[in-house]
Amino acid sequence: GAVVSQHPSRVICKSGTSVKIECRSLDFQATTMFWYRQFPKKSLMLMATSNEGSKATYEQGVEKDKFLINHASLTLSTLTVTSAHPEDSSFYICSASVLGQGAGYTFGSGTRLTVV
């Protein structure tokens, strides 16, 4: 089945630093990937839609200058949390849609970010 690889799975960083999270589609091409954030005991919230070769589409309330998204190839999207603060600590998950496979939404394994 379709696999989305997300790296790193866990990261601890200091306030003010930047963290890059990678999301790769391993056996299919993903023109669109989605980035979600999930706080403890809350639902996944869509942050942005990452489009290959063009600018990402951000959801209302998500700062595009803080959460930089790059989707330079059909198999890789990256999310960079810039100048991270403790309130950015969360579980970040990417997903990609696989054409022709039923529901077709495959998720990466997630990145648990802790900003200290």
Add this chain to the structure above:
Amino acid sequence: RKEVEQDPGPFNVPEGATVAFNCTYSNSASQSFFWYRQDCRKEPKLLMSVYSSGNEDGRFTAQLNRASQYISLLIRDSKLSDSATYLCVVNINGSARQLTFGSGTQLTVLP
């Protein structure tokens, strides 16, 4: 009102019990419906899609009522391994392929 609403639980049931989860959605234009399962600190994984006619996969039965904007998941003969959070997921804007998640219903199956 939340776009997708679920009873958060927790549901604590003995092994072998039957348990049902409900979900309501607010947008009548919603096109696709799913149940996902999420284990603690893990990514969501698709459990099953939900079709208008209702569908079954082993011990799991999903139903959709478009008129009432209501989705259900029934788990029969529950196993310890069924313990997880079950997410009701709706695709509201099909062309954008975006998913809206409920906050999940937590299930613990007890020995």
